[in-house]
Amino acid sequence: MTSSTRANRFLRGRPDAEAAEELGLTVHDVARDLRRDVAEVRLPLPIDGAEEARGSRDRLLAQLDEHLLPRLAELSSPAVVVVAGSTGAGKSTLYNSLLGEEVSQAGVLRPTTREPVLAFNPADADVVAEGPATELSRVVHHAGVPRGTALLDAPDLDSFVQANRSTAQQLLEGADLWLFVTTASRYGDALPWQALARATERGASVAMVLNRVPTADLATIRGDLMARLRAHGMTDTPLFVVPDVGPHEGLLDDEVVAPVRRWLHMLAGPDRSRAVVVRTLKGSLGALPGWVTSLADAVENQATATTALRRAVDAELPAAEKLARDSVAAGVVAGASVEARWRELSGTAGVDRVKVKDGRARSTRRAGRARSQALEVLRDDVAGAATRTLTAAGARVGERLRAVLAGPAAPPGGEHVLPDPDERVAARDRAVPRAVQEWVAGADTRVTTLLGGADDRVLAAGKAFGERGLAALLLAGAAGSGDALRLLDRCVGTTAATEVEALRDDLADRAAAVVDDEVSAVRDLLDSPDLADDAAVALRLRLAELRRLT
Numbered sequence: 001m002t003s004s005t006r007a008n009r010f011l012r013g014r015p016d017a018e019a020a021e022e023l024g025l026t027v028h029d030v031a032r033d034l035r036r037d038v039a040e041v042r043l044p045l046p047i048d049g050a051e052e053a054r055g056s057r058d059r060l061l062a063q064l065d066e067h068l069l070p071r072l073a074e075l076s077s078p079a080v081v082v083v084a085g086s087t088g089a090g091k092s093t094l095y096n097s098l099l100g101e102e103v104s105q106a107g108v109l110r111p112t113t114r115e116p117v118l119a120f121n122p123a124d125a126d127v128v129a130e131g132p133a134t135e136l137s138r139v140v141h142h143a144g145v146p147r148g149t150a151l152l153d154a155p156d157l158d159s160f161v162q163a164n165r166s167t168a169q170q171l172l173e174g175a176d177l178w179l180f181v182t183t184a185s186r187y188g189d190a191l192p193w194q195a196l197a198r199a200t201e202r203g204a205s206v207a208m209v210l211n212r213v214p215t216a217d218l219a220t221i222r223g224d225l226m227a228r229l230r231a232h233g234m235t236d237t238p239l240f241v242v243p244d245v246g247p248h249e250g251l252l253d254d255e256v257v258a259p260v261r262r263w264l265h266m267l268a269g270p271d272r273s274r275a276v277v278v279r280t281l282k283g284s285l286g287a288l289p290g291w292v293t294s295l296a297d298a299v300e301n302q303a304t305a306t307t308a309l310r311r312a313v314d315a316e317l318p319a320a321e322k323l324a325r326d327s328v329a330a331g332v333v334a335g336a337s338v339e340a341r342w343r344e345l346s347g348t349a350g351v352d353r354v355k356v357k358d359g360r361a362r363s364t365r366r367a368g369r370a371r372s373q374a375l376e377v378l379r380d381d382v383a384g385a386a387t388r389t390l391t392a393a394g395a396r397v398g399e400r401l402r403a404v405l406a407g408p409a410a411p412p413g414g415e416h417v418l419p420d421p422d423e424r425v426a427a428r429d430r431a432v433p434r435a436v437q438e439w440v441a442g443a444d445t446r447v448t449t450l451l452g453g454a455d456d457r458v459l460a461a462g463k464a465f466g467e468r469g470l471a472a473l474l475l476a477g478a479a480g481s482g483d484a485l486r487l488l489d490r491c492v493g494t495t496a497a498t499e500v501e502a503l504r505d506d507l508a509d510r511a512a513a514v515v516d517d518e519v520s521a522v523r524d525l526l527d528s529p530d531l532a533d534d535a536a537v538a539l540r541l542r543l544a545e546l547r548r549l550t
Helices: 003-011 017-039 050-073 091-099 122-127 132-136 162-173 190-201 215-231 254-266 270-329 335-348 365-374 376-406 421-451 456-465 467-479 482-491 494-526 537-549
Strands: 079-085 117-120 138-141 149-153 177-183 205-213 239-243 355-357 360-362
Touching (some): 017 050, 079 270, 132 162, 205 270, 239 254, 270 376, 335 376, 335 467, 365 376, 365 456, 376 467, 421 494, 467 482, 467 494
Parallel strands (some): 205 239
C-alpha cells in the first residue's frame, strides 16, 4: 500500500496505525511545503482583489500555523474545544459550569475574559502537545474535562481590547472544534455569523449554544436559529439551548448544562476525540484547495496586470527615443548660450579670423595656444548645453510615463510601479554629466587620432587652434553651431564633417540611453519575481499535491 493511499484511508474516516503514521508524515510534509510557499507570496500591485487576497493569504498562514501544522505534528494530543462568543454571551459561566468549578473569571465587567484558560484531564498530561493553545493560555489540570478533550475559554471576539480580539482569533484558528456561544437577544447580530462563516471557510467542526432563551419564546427562537443555520449550510451543526435562568451569580445548575456536558463526554476517549480531530482535519484540508486556488489566481492576476503595464511602458519607448535623437540631430543642443559665447569669442579672441591659404590654416603656435585657451569656455558651454538637453529628454519621458501610468486612463497598478520622482532626478543628475563628460572626452580622442595622421589640413588646424581648441570646435559643430561648422569646413574640410557627424550620432545615442534609463527604472520594478508569469507555479504544485491527498 502506498503512503498516499494510507493517508487517504485515514482522511476518509477509516483510521488504522499505518494510516495515522502516514497522515502525520505525508500530509504534514505537504502542509509544511504549502506554508513555505504561501509565506513567500507577495502581491505588490494594488489591483482589484489584491487586498482581499492578502487577507486570505494571512488567514491561510494562520490556519496552517495555529492548527494544521501543530495538529498534524501531534495527532494524539487531546481535541481542543474552544468556547467562543461575543461579549456578555455567558461563555465563562458556561465553561465553569461544565467543569463544576470556578476556573475562568466570569462577571459583569467587560471585557471579562482577560486570560484564556485551557483545561484538560490530568490523565492526558503526557500527550498534550505544546502549541498556540498552551502558549497563550493559563493551563490547568481538571478532572471535570473528559479524557481526550481539552476545553479552552477564549476572550471575547468583540472585546474592547484589541489584544483580546487577536488572541481569540488565534485560538479559534488552532481549535479542533468550536463551541460557539450566543444569546437569544444577539444571535441575529453580524458577529456570530461572521465567526461561523470563517469556521465554515476553513472546514472547522462547530457546535452552537444558544444561551438565555426565555421559556415562552424557546420554540420560536430555536426554529429561527435552525433556519439560519440551514441557510448558511450548517444543517448538521449541533445546537444546544440554555434557558434563561434570570439574574444569578456562580455556576449554572447541572441540569441546565447537562446536554452540553453529555455531548462533550460523547467526544471523550482516544478514539472518539481522534474522530473529532480527523473530521476537522478533513474539513481543513478539504478547504485548502479553494484557498490556494484563489491565492494562485490572485498571483496570476498580478502577472496579467504586469503584462499590460509593460506593454504600456514599452509603447512609449520608440517615440521617446526618436524625439531625443531628433532633438540632437536637429542641432538644438547649441542653443542661445553657445551662440552668444561664439559671438563673444569672435569679437574678443578672433577665433574665426584664421587665415586659410591653399585650404590650410595659417597660424603661429603662439596664436594657436591663445585660441585654444579662449575656446575652453566654449567647450564648457557646449558641455553644459548637452547636459541640459539630455536631462530634459529624461525628464520629458519621466513625465510622460507618469501620465501614462498614473493618469485617468492608466492600467491597473500603474502608479505603484512609478519610481520615486526625487530618486529619478538624483539618478539623472548623476548619470547625465558622466555621459556628457564621456562624449567630450570622445572628441579629444578623435582629435588626437586625427593629429597622429598625415593630413596636412588637419595638422595645420591643430596648430591654429590647439588640440583642445579643435576638439571644442568639433563639439560645438556637433551641438549645432553653424558658425563652428563653417569654420571647420574652411580650415579642415570634409574630414571635420565626418567627425562632427560621428560626435552628433554619439550624443544622440547618449540622449536615447537617458530615455532608456527612465523606462528601465519602471521595467526594473515590473521585473520583480513576484510579478513574473510563473510566480504562481509553486502554489499550483502544492494545489496538485493537496488534491491528491484529499
